Amino acid sequence: MNKRKLAGIGAAAIMALSLAAGPASAEGQGVSVSKNEDLNVPHLVSGELTKPSAKPAPSIVLDYLKKEKDLFRYSGEAASTFEVLSEEKDELGYTHVRLQQKHMGTPVFGSVLTAHVDKNGVLTAVSGTAVPNLEKKSSLAGQNKVTKADAYGIGKEAVEKKLGDKVDKFENEERPELVIHALDGEARYAYRMRFEVLDPAPGNFLVLVDAKTGEIIESLNEMHEAKGGKNKGGTDAISGTVVTGSGTGVLGDSKTFKTFSTADGYYMFDGTRGNGIYTYDGRNQTRIPGSLWLDADNRFNTSYDRAAVDAHTYAAWTYDYFRNVHNRNSYDNAGAELVSTVHYGRSYNNAGWTGSQMIYGDGDGYNFRAFSGSLDVVAHELTHAVTDFSADLIYQNESGAINESMSDIFGTLTEYHFNNNPDWLMGEDIYTPGTPGDALRSMADPTLAGDPDHYSKRYTGTQDNGGVHINSGIGNKMAYLLANGGTHYGVKVTGIGNDKVGKVMYRTLTQYLTPTSNYSHFRASAVRAATDLYGASSAEVASVKQAFSAVGVY
Structure with missing residues (x-):
């Protein structure tokens, strides 16, 4: 799935160390630091970082960063170096604060921190990498000549x-x-x-x-491709009511879904989820969104309807998975409309998230059938939108591989959640329709597609944006082992099941990963997320550590 994003801060190894009581960083006991060795700054600091406080969470975080200038290696005021972007409270009582690093008022691209304050006002973790010593960089001196x-x-x-x-x-x-x-x-x-x-x-x-x-x-x-957005037509000027329609999907299965009854007929608009789900007909052109899908009798059973039936249904199912399982209201967590265009282009062998909506090609009938016919593909692409509005993982090298792996993980978990012929394969419903049993990728055995299943086997070249799809196999194998258990490279993993994997990975993605995360930071973040959910001494935390160790990530 050929999405392109920018490189992260290398693939630096992470070094974990413990801090003894005494330094300012050790307010409480058990404080640990994972460091980016290339930059010699923290990637994750966790433990009881501060004493209980009644102050607002952003103040607690900025006070801590002010005391820890030596650890984070910056000068200047904390409040001007780290701008608070957002503050969010969760069901566990944690307040999550997201901060953007700045230098002399200018944002540092990709340098975002997330900080986590518990219900007692104790800062428990700071995640992400800030670029150190920018005030000493001579390359930032002088005038900018380009307007x-x-x-x-x-x-x-x-x-x-x-x-x-x-x-x-x-x-x-x-x-x-x-x-x-x-x-x-x-x-x-x-x-x-x-x-x-x-x-x-x-x-x-x-x-x-x-x-x-x-x-x-x-x-x-x-562009997030298979190999968000504003209402682009909508129903604002149309009077009618939401009703239930029926139709046949790409694979010939029957489905029911929400439509909009009007004097003109029945539109593929679902007004019951967020700010709406809209499905359009691209008419084999490349202008989007096209025409809002309209039917005379609310029975969408022609062969031409099939791609629209699945796009509309699976967008709703993906919305429901994130809403009902993770309490997320659309990809932006603010009810953003889900807009899809089917029959995009002629025999177009791809699908993708454009940054504002989904597009689905019909495929050429040989390599691919209509791309909307695969729930895991639809959920995979919409998870990219979730990532863009949370961790915003830069799409190159290891951060890009984690981005791609997260989409595979949630594509698969959505498929299992709805018992939609679930498996640990990606895109099997639409890939090479004349060849049964194959798929774009296998999460259970990434090597079937030539992808690594262990960090020691990772791709280090420049193709595929530094191996974003190739090296996603490492995270995919980790997730498979974490859910199902097994022994890999001599490491035994006790499985915790799909539901708990979803909870740990969702918290990891939305609260701990940052744009420049690498695999070692992925491990540290997942361990911290599992600790929040189940406790530091829990079997779940032990399994998370086992799963990452089994794929060579420490």
Whole structure:
């Protein structure tokens, strides 16, 4: 599933160490630090980091960071170095604070921390990597010579070069924003911008341009593909009521789903979930969203209807999984509309999250059938949207592999939740319809598709954005073992079942992982998430440690 994102802060090894009582970092006992050895700063600090307090959670966090300047290796005021982005309380009584690192008022790209305060006002963890000693970086001195207008032109040209053709119209744009880019070890000012395009080919491009030289630092297609968004037509001006329709899916199975009864007929609009689920007909064109699907009798049983039936149904099921199991209201946790377009393009062998909606090709009938016919694919792609609105894992190298693995994990868990012919294969319902039993990937045995099942076997080249799909096999095998148990590379894992895996992984994704997480940080984050849920001495925490050890992640 060929989504493109930007590189994380390397694949640095993580070093765990204990802090004895005495330093400011050891307010309580059992404080531990996982460090990024390349940068010599924490990736995860956990334990009783502060004493109980009645202060607001952001104040507790900033007070701690102010005391820990030596540990985090920064100067200046904590409140100006770490901007509070959000504050969220969960059902366990924790308050989660997300912070953006800044330097002299400029955001540091990808440098986000999450901090976690329990119901007693004790800071229990700080997760994520902040770039150290930015005030000492000579590369940040001097004037930026490139204007925003110049940067925009350079960025547009870079996108057109990637696509091999001129772009007449961008569907959406994020204009240039000044940031500090330090993911390659060199801190420099850069303009960050985004271009969403459909013609001459679909893409959601992230571009960073050096603010001094005009050099392209990154030009990456971040579109989530199978190999969010605003209502783009909707029913605002249509009077009617939500009713139940029926139809036949891609595999010939019968389904029921919510539709919208009007004087014109029945639209594929479900107004019972969040701000609505909308399914459109692309009519084999590349302009989206297309026409809101309309039927005369509320029975969607023609062969042309099948892709729409599954897209509409599986979007609702994915919404229900996250809402009912994890109490998440759509991908942004604020009820965002789920918009899908089926029959996108002609024999289009792909599907994807564009950054604002889903698109589904019909496939060529040989390599793929209609992509909306696979629940795990639909849930996989919509999980990318969840990731974009939570951990925002940068889509290259290890952070990208974790991003891809999380989508496989929740695609599979959604399939099991609805007992929809569940298995630990990805895309088996739509891949090579003439060849039974195969799939895009196997989570039980990633090596079947040539992917690694152990960190020692990881891919370290530059293809596939540094192996985001290839190295997702490591996380996938971990999740399979954590759910089912087994012995792998001589390490015995006691399974905890799908439901607990879902709880641990969801908390890991939404509360502990950050844009630059690598596999070692994934392990530390999952252990901390399981500790929150089940206790430090629990069997579940022991199993999480076993599962990561079994795939060589420490």
